[in-house]
Amino acid sequence: MKPPIQNDRFLRACRREPVDATPVWFMRQAGRYMAEYRAVRASHSLLEICKTPELAAEVTLQPVDRFGVDAAILFADILLVLEPLGVGLEFVGGEGPTLRRPISSADDVDRLRDFDVTTELGFVAESVRRIVGRLDGRVPLIGFAGGPFTVASYLIEGGHSRNFVATKKLMYAEPQAWHRLLARLASITTEYLRLQVVAGADAVQLFDSWIGVLSPQDYRRFVLPHARTILEPVAGLGVPVIHFGTQTAALLPDMRSAGGSVIGVDWRIDLADAWQRLGADVAVQGNLDPAALLAPWPVLADAARGILAEVAGRRGHVFNLGHGILPETPPDAVADLVKLVHDESRTGNQTGSAFRL
Numbered sequence: 001m002k003p004p005i006q007n008d009r010f011l012r013a014c015r016r017e018p019v020d021a022t023p024v025w026f027m028r029q030a031g032r033y034m035a036e037y038r039a040v041r042a043s044h045s046l047l048e049i050c051k052t053p054e055l056a057a058e059v060t061l062q063p064v065d066r067f068g069v070d071a072a073i074l075f076a077d078i079l080l081v082l083e084p085l086g087v088g089l090e091f092v093g094g095e096g097p098t099l100r101r102p103i104s105s106a107d108d109v110d111r112l113r114d115f116d117v118t119t120e121l122g123f124v125a126e127s128v129r130r131i132v133g134r135l136d137g138r139v140p141l142i143g144f145a146g147g148p149f150t151v152a153s154y155l156i157e158g159g160h161s162r163n164f165v166a167t168k169k170l171m172y173a174e175p176q177a178w179h180r181l182l183a184r185l186a187s188i189t190t191e192y193l194r195l196q197v198v199a200g201a202d203a204v205q206l207f208d209s210w211i212g213v214l215s216p217q218d219y220r221r222f223v224l225p226h227a228r229t230i231l232e233p234v235a236g237l238g239v240p241v242i243h244f245g246t247q248t249a250a251l252l253p254d255m256r257s258a259g260g261s262v263i264g265v266d267w268r269i270d271l272a273d274a275w276q277r278l279g280a281d282v283a284v285q286g287n288l289d290p291a292a293l294l295a296p297w298p299v300l301a302d303a304a305r306g307i308l309a310e311v312a313g314r315r316g317h318v319f320n321l322g323h324g325i326l327p328e329t330p331p332d333a334v335a336d337l338v339k340l341v342h343d344e345s346r347t348g349n350q351t352g353s354a355f356r357l
Contacts (some may be wrong), residue, residue, distance in 0.1 A: 007138060007254075013283060017244050019117075019340045020347050027323060030060055040058065050076050050123075051089060054130060055237075057075075057131045066335070070139055071140050072140070075127070075146065075195070078146030079151070081117075082155060086104065086113040103181075106176070107179045121192060121195065124195065124196065126244060127190075128196050131200075142205055144206070147189075147207055147230075148185045148226040150207060182223070182226040193234045203240040206227070209244070209323070213255055220254055243264065244256065246266045246322065247266065257266055264320070271310040283318065284320040285317075288322060293330070305344065
């Protein structure tokens, strides 16, 4: 039996319940900016860490131990679900993920290998179990998966893209193949997130990081139904579900329609404006620019205070960046930011009620 969560302010904020202070966690909070992580990477590849539950647990806990964040996030990669499809996933040093056999046609979509999620990705479930055991209830654990558009884009482009031309070409030219592909990815992703929750994850996040390259019309036509196919059943598992993307100011109402009890917001829109577009009945996560962590402390502190001021004491705010921590980030800046958010949002330290609706 899992021990009760001792610090549950993240889960309470996700449910828009009163909290004693604003919860803080960071996307990519375990990574290259930490000496502890670099020491592990010196002798292990990224895939080795992801596939070795004890290493994944060690890396996941590093920022929890060092910074006092309010949630751990599973150390994994959104593209782990692609390797069993037989597309030749590799992580090339300094270049990021690449696929030796990307897809470009309906025939390629239909040739993707079938696989059992529990069998092929069982190492992720074991990582979750080990992390939960080592956390021993200190903070919740967030599991995650890549969103359908983002994962499809890697599958089609063969790696990261700046303009997503190949992805949009398939989407526009072969819409039936596109929908077959996203339906397939949605099914895999739903089972993958369920696997993590059953193993002990206390919340999950769907990273559809690149959907901001789409128009609202294209998002509604080509992505939203598949995102909803994932988010609705996962919400039924009884854990908070965070729905995240970047450059999504124009898509926020549609993301809300697709699902998620928490919507992640990047720094390209004021948080108060984003919340108004989303509606008061959803929690919001964000939205500091990751580059602000490279700024002098007074600049960083002012930026964080500005976000807290925009929240204006409403329930349901999870402090985070608008995307992942940058490799150049000074660890001391992360520690100082966590302390500032906790201290200045703590009950009694704010002007007005910290918990009004």
